[in-house]
Amino acid sequence: DFLIHLIPSYVLIAFLFVAWKWELVGGILFAAIGIVMSPFVFMINYNRTHDIGICLTIILAITFPFILIGVLFIFSSIAKKKEKKRMAEGL
Secondary structure, eight states: OHHHHTHHHHHHHHHHHHHHHSHHHHHHHHHHHHHHHHHHHHHHHHHHHOOHHHHHHHHHHHTHHHHHHHHHHHHHHHHHHHHHHHHHHHO
């Protein structure tokens, strides 16, 4: 049972390795995870609490970090491409 509950963690670790290797692809993956997970997290919590404020707070705590990480990986990828282009023009 313990290993079955660790499967999501293993999947996220695999996505992190992809993001380190290919930043743009990893950034899109992380952002997509956060965006796709948000409605599910909202509906589960809304059915339990029937309070929109609590649901939005939970979404910010659970899914916003994935979106933020994705955006940061995407910005890093864009910055590296600009730096490579600037270095190529300088030589």
